[in-house]
Structure formats: structure tokens, C-alpha cells
Amino acid sequence: MTTLVFGHKSPDTDSTGSPIIWAWYLQSQGIDAAPRLLGEPNTEAAFVLERWNLDKPEIIEDVAADTPVVIVDTNNPAELPGSINDADIRAIIDHHKLVGGLETKGPIDITVRPLACTATIMVDLMGDAAADMPEGIKGAALSCILSDTLEFRSPTTTDHDRALAEKLAGDLGVSIPDYATEMFAAKSDVSAFSDAELLRMDSKEYPVGDTKFRVSVLETTSPGTVLARKDSLMESMKTVAAEDGVDQVLLFVIDILNEEATLLVPNELVKSVAKASFGADAAGDTVVLPGVMSRKKQIIPNLAV
Amino acid sequence: MTTLVFGHKSPDTDSTGSPIIWAWYLQSQGIDAAPRLLGEPNTEAAFVLERWNLDKPEIIEDVAADTPVVIVDTNNPAELPGSINDADIRAIIDHHKLVGGLETKGPIDITVRPLACTATIMVDLMGDAAADMPEGIKGAALSCILSDTLEFRSPTTTDHDRALAEKLAGDLGVSIPDYATEMFAAKSDVSAFSDAELLRMDSKEYPVGDTKFRVSVLETTSPGTVLARKDSLMESMKTVAAEDGVDQVLLFVIDILNEEATLLVPNELVKSVAKASFGADAAGDTVVLPGVMSRKKQIIPNLAV
Numbered sequence: 001m002t003t004l005v006f007g008h009k010s011p012d013t014d015s016t017g018s019p020i021i022w023a024w025y026l027q028s029q030g031i032d033a034a035p036r037l038l039g040e041p042n043t044e045a046a047f048v049l050e051r052w053n054l055d056k057p058e059i060i061e062d063v064a065a066d067t068p069v070v071i072v073d074t075n076n077p078a079e080l081p082g083s084i085n086d087a088d089i090r091a092i093i094d095h096h097k098l099v100g101g102l103e104t105k106g107p108i109d110i111t112v113r114p115l116a117c118t119a120t121i122m123v124d125l126m127g128d129a130a131a132d133m134p135e136g137i138k139g140a141a142l143s144c145i146l147s148d149t150l151e152f153r154s155p156t157t158t159d160h161d162r163a164l165a166e167k168l169a170g171d172l173g174v175s176i177p178d179y180a181t182e183m184f185a186a187k188s189d190v191s192a193f194s195d196a197e198l199l200r201m202d203s204k205e206y207p208v209g210d211t212k213f214r215v216s217v218l219e220t221t222s223p224g225t226v227l228a229r230k231d232s233l234m235e236s237m238k239t240v241a242a243e244d245g246v247d248q249v250l251l252f253v254i255d256i257l258n259e260e261a262t263l264l265v266p267n268e269l270v271k272s273v274a275k276a277s278f279g280a281d282a283a284g285d286t287v288v289l290p291g292v293m294s295r296k297k298q299i300i301p302n303l304a305v
Numbered sequence: 306m307t308t309l310v311f312g313h314k315s316p317d318t319d320s321t322g323s324p325i326i327w328a329w330y331l332q333s334q335g336i337d338a339a340p341r342l343l344g345e346p347n348t349e350a351a352f353v354l355e356r357w358n359l360d361k362p363e364i365i366e367d368v369a370a371d372t373p374v375v376i377v378d379t380n381n382p383a384e385l386p387g388s389i390n391d392a393d394i395r396a397i398i399d400h401h402k403l404v405g406g407l408e409t410k411g412p413i414d415i416t417v418r419p420l421a422c423t424a425t426i427m428v429d430l431m432g433d434a435a436a437d438m439p440e441g442i443k444g445a446a447l448s449c450i451l452s453d454t455l456e457f458r459s460p461t462t463t464d465h466d467r468a469l470a471e472k473l474a475g476d477l478g479v480s481i482p483d484y485a486t487e488m489f490a491a492k493s494d495v496s497a498f499s500d501a502e503l504l505r506m507d508s509k510e511y512p513v514g515d516t517k518f519r520v521s522v523l524e525t526t527s528p529g530t531v532l533a534r535k536d537s538l539m540e541s542m543k544t545v546a547a548e549d550g551v552d553q554v555l556l557f558v559i560d561i562l563n564e565e566a567t568l569l570v571p572n573e574l575v576k577s578v579a580k581a582s583f584g585a586d587a588a589g590d591t592v593v594l595p596g597v598m599s600r601k602k603q604i605i606p607n608l609a610v
Contacts, residue, residue, distance in 0.1 A: 089403075097409045098394075104403040107601070112415035296412070 003033040003068040003090060006060070007118070008079035010201060011037050013147035013183070016045035017140035018072045018118040020054055022093065024137050025126055026070070033070070036060045038081065042201060044147060047186035052139035063087045073118040077101040078205070093121055096296070116154065116161040119144035123164055135172065142168040143183060150219060150256050151180040155297045181221070184256055188220040195229065195236035199249050204295065208305050211269075212246040215303070217295050219254040223262060226253050230286065234266035248273075254293055261292040261299075269305070276304035308338040308373040308395060311365070312423070313384035315506060316342050318452035318488070321350035322445035323377045323423040325359055327398065329442050330431055331375070338375070341365045343386065347506060349452060352491030357444035368392045378423040382406040383510070398426055401601070421459065421466040424449035428469055440477060447473040448488060455524060455561050456485040459598045486526075489561055493525040500534065500541035504554050509600065513610050516574075517551040520608070522600050524559040528567060531558050535591065539571035553578075559598055566597040566604075574610070581609035 005023045007015025019035035026033035035057040041049065049056050063069055065086040075092055076099045077084055085102065091109040092102070095118055113121045119141040123130045133141070145165040149157040152165075169176045190198055203216040218226055226233075237249040248269055252261040265271050265282040274280040277299075280287045292298050310328045312320025324340035331338035340362040346354065354361050368374055370391040377398045382389055383406075390407065396414040397407070400423055418426045424446040428435045438446070450470040454462040457470075474481045495503055508521040523531055531538075542554040553574055557566040570576050570587040579585040582604075585592045597603050 092403075095412050097411050098397075098407055098413070098415060100405045100408045102403055103405045106402050106606070107400050107417065107419040108403070109419065110403065110415055110417035112412065114412040114414065301411070 001032075001068055003031060003070060004036045004060070004063060005033055005070040005072060006036040006038055006057075007071075007073035008076070009038040010203070011039055011041045011045060012202060013042070013045045013048055014118050014144045015073045016041040016057070017048060017144040018093070018122060019057060020140050021119055021122050021133075021137055021144075022070060022072055024133070025122065025129065028129060028132060034058075038079075042187065043189055043192075044183050044187035047183060048140065048143040048147075051182075052136045052143070054136050054140060071102075072122075075099060075102055075112070093118055093125070095121060115158050116156040117145045117148040120158075120161045120164050138168050138172055139174075142172065142174065142179070146176065146180045146183060147187075150254075150293060151176065151184075153256065153259055154294045156294050184219075184221045188222040188225065190218070190220070190226060195233050196240050198226070198229075198233065199236060199240045199251060200244075203249075204300075205244075205246060206300055206303060208303050211248065211305055213273075213303070214241065214244060214246045214249045215252075215295060215299060216249060217252045217254055217261075217299070219256055221256050223253050223255045223258075227262060227286065230264055234264055234285065237264075237266055252289075252292070252295070252299060256293075259291060259293055261289045262286050263289060273303070273305055277302045306337075306373055308336060308375060309341045309365070309368060310338055310375040310377060311341040311343055311362075312376075312378035313381070314343040315508070316344055316346045316350060317507060318347070318350045318353055319423050319449045320378045321346040321362070322353060322449040323398070323427060324362060325445050326424055326427050326438075326442055326449075327375060327377055329438070330427065330434060333434060333437060339363075343384075347492065348494055348497075349488050349492035352488060353445065353448040353452075356487075357441045357448070359441050359445060376407075377427075380404060380407055380417065398423055398430070400426060420463050421461040422450045422453040425463075425466045425469050443473050443477055444479075447477065447479065447484070451481065451485045451488060452492075455559075455598060456481065456489075458561065458564055460602045461599050489524075489526045493527040493530065495523070495525070495531060500538050501545050503531070503534075503538065504541060504545045504556060505549075508554075509605075510549075510551060511605055511608060513608050516553065516610055518608070519546065519549060519551045519554045520557075520600060520604060521554060522557045522559055522566075522604070524561055526561050528558050528560045528563075532567060532591065535569055539569055539590065542569075542571055557594075557597070557600070557604060561598075564596060564598055566594045567591050568594060578608070578610055582607045 005019040023033040023035040037057045037059045062081045067087050068090050069087045070091045072093045075094045089104045094112045145161050199216050206215050251264045254261050265285050271282045274282045274287050278289050310324040328338040328340040342362045342364045367386045371393050373393045373395050375396045380399045381404045394409045399417045400420050450466050504521050511518050511520050546554050556569045559566050570590050576587045579587045579592050583594050
């Protein structure tokens, strides 16, 4: 049976590229494997697939019981098919905190490392076989690292991620600043998405005490494009919160180039979140948070009401 | 703050030796670390400490909140202090199936591999630093592998575990058959233990449908010594089951040298377990299961009522 390799729902570049990278590696080791996606890739990930001539993996909603699977870029059952624990989980490769909830039928390979990017861990795990990566796989790995580190600006960046990206770019003859600019332009083109789609595109649910938040980020080189839509985005938050069973949507518009976030402040609850979490006084319906770029390292750990 | 390294409750040789090995490695990397035990080591582990002149680690019952810890040889909260999720879990190194339940505050190092022994994974993780292991640490690693593989007889044994053990034995100038015989003799000396202690010494709770079992194994080169006590062991099962809130204790006496298990059959329930799990017809109050050596690979996956 073919081993299916996939990342989380609402796939970004790392959750699109890493399954392709690892399926290639498994195939190179004689294991029948194929990448899958748990949804449409975002605009940056779609650009990366086209740039490196990679086939878009088949999108699946669920996995049949006992299907051999490798889970990458998450260990959170909420971000995976509902029946995941009935699959035959063969390996997990991830860089997020352990949330508990996944179970395996026997001892398997699990590798979690506090690196910026799943693809970096994968190249480490390949050992000498990494030297055989074809251009498309190297391009995918470079793209995953630049995406997850926001071109080394995010505080999640490690020296190890950076060194690998620079080596890959050298092998490929790619200028990192030029290529990252193209990737971020693709990510910043959000014209095709509805307000609700934007709010759910890169979003994780997170409770603070009894209050359930949907913590959404939009990483962009063109924050003005998003902020021009702020009134309708704030209106849409009510519907999205009600539909998704949370109390409040928080939208952080991450300005990649200026290294700051703008939080939309639709009401008193979010105003108090800005104060309690970041010491920021919101005068109007937005507040700028200088230096805030990472949900994992800077937003979630500080979130308070 | 000192990072505490520990394995599971009721420490066997791997859960005694692996914390010592990893604390040594962390110290060699400039990290303040110390091994701990979550209970008295078993007789084999105590022999190993003495043989290699290793200090017996301090026994702890609990860890204070925010203590930095590394968990080895388990990922099961039931085998760890009750407050484990309040500790600052820095890393997990294990070779058991993922049971879910552990949570971490951020992304950490997690390495689980389907190898026979935690110590084997640790030596891999050390990379070049493994060459600096002093005699006592090499002795501990060799002992962990011989213990967990029952001198390569257990079906959990991999070529990788065996190759490492042979290399370590060569470095140390130790004959594996002679040393394993000494270790197993130490493990087989159960004269100091009460029946209840024997039933709980190497035991994991496991439910089958609505029936909760305590699945106990006793690995020994002298099965006759244990089986001579079978009447009082079967009597004690009732008390242990009642005290521990399970329906039935199963005791498998593993004959290391003859590579077989003897299951005690105190009642009709266990008789039906022998039939449903292993196709074995128990005529009297014991039944021999040829080739059965591993709870992880052979007993738990087949357990049925």
C-alpha cells in the first residue's frame, strides 16, 4: 500500500513542500510513497509548485483505516483528518509543541526539533541521501525555509535553518532576496479571497481561560492591501466566530518587510487583549505591534485577556 | 537550574542506565544535568550500577513545577510523576508507541525510534561525542541493550542494537555471553520480593474492551524459582487487582534461555485469554507459550478475551 505523506489542513508552503520532499526521499529508499494535501495550498505554496515544476499533490479529506501515513509539520489531531488515529501512522516529523492526542499502534519514528522549518529536519534525517535531491526537491526545501522564517526575519529562525537555505540557494543558483520577494508577492496577493477565507487561511484556535480565540495571521509585503479591507474584515469576524464556535477572531497582519504586526481591534475585548498581551494601547480600530512576526514564539505565548 | 533526566516508574536497566548516559552527555555539552530514578531499580539494574561503579541516582517521587526535565524510555504520563505536564519538558527520547497525553509548552526535541533500547537511540544522537564515552557510560549502554533484547533473543532486537552492543563489548573487553549471564542471574534473584512486589515489578496496565488487565512479565533464567511460588502468586493476584483497580493480573514468566513464556492460569478468564490471544489450551494452572519473549511485540498486540 502506498504510504501517504501529508501536513496540516489549510496547507502553507511548509505543509505543501515537506510532503513532496519526504515522499521523494521515501521513494529514493525504495518505499512506495506519495504526497497529499489536506486542502488547497495557499497562494505562496501554489507559486512554489509552479516555480519548481512540481505536480500539485492530490487533495484528500480523509484517510481510510490502516492506510500507512507519515504526518509532517503538525502533531495536532485538530489539524488532521478526523480518523487519523485509525490510520497506520508510520512516522511523525514536526517542529511544533507536543499537544497530545495522537496515538500509534506500535513504536514508530518520531522526530520533533525546535527548528524553524520541517524541511530542515527532513534534510538532516536524510543524511548522505540529501546530496541526491533533484532541483525541484531542493527548490521546495529552500522555499519552505524562506516561508517559515520570513526570509530569516522571524525569531523562530535558527542558524541551522539559515545555513541550509544558503547552501540550497547556492546549489540552485538562486538569489535569496530576489526569490523571497517573488514568494512573498505571491503570498500577498489576496485579492481572490473573501474576508472569511482570509480570516481562516492561516489560523489556529487557542483558548485563554474560558475565552476561545481563533488566532489568525496574514503575512504580507503589502499590509495596506489588507488593511484597506479592515471594516469588512471586522464585520466578517462575527460570522466566522459564530460559525467556528469561538468567542473572538484575532487578525494579526504581519508586515514582513517592516517587521511588525497590525492587530485589528473591533471591540473592547480585543482592546484589552492588546493591552494585556503586548502592553499596547489601542486608540482606534488597529494597533501596531513593533517586532511581532511569529504566532508561535511571540503571539501565543503572550496571549492574555 | 539542573536538568533532571529520568525514565519510568519501577525502573528496569534501560530506565536506570539511560538517564545516567544522557545526563553524562548533556554535561559533556556544558549543560548542568543529573540522572534521577522514579523508584528503586530492579535487581538487574542494581547489579549493573555496581558492576560499572556508577552512583545510584537519587530517587524522586515528583518534580517541582518548571523544573527542566528530559524524559527517557517512556512517553506515557501514567508511568511518570503526576505533575509531569507542569515541568519544563526539554526533550523526550523513547522507543515505545505514542500513547498521547504528554504536552509541552513549546517545540522541543523529541526522538522516538522503533529500536529495542533507548540507549541505542542516545548513542546515535550523540554523533561524534559518543567516542568520548567513559567506561562506565559504555558499560551502562551495553547493559541496557543486553537487558532490553534479552541478549538479542527478543524479537524487538534490531541489527542496529546488536551492532552497537558488539562494538561496546569490544571496546570494554567484555564477553557478551558471560556478562549477560551475570546480568540475568541478578535479575532472576527474586527471593527478596513479596508476591505482590513480583506482580508489580515489570507491569503495564492494558485494557481489552471493558476488561482492564495488569500485564506483568518476569524475565528469568530460573523460571522454576518463580513457578515454585505459583500458588501464592495466584492468590496474591486477587489483592493486587483489587488494590490497583484492574480486573485481572496476567503473569508471564519469560524463560530467557529457552525462549518461551509460562502464563499462570488462575481462573476461566485467563484460560480464555490464553486461547483467544495465543491459541493455547491451558489444561492446568499454567500454560507454556513457545517463542513468546516480548510484551511489546508479542503479548500486547495479541491480547484478546
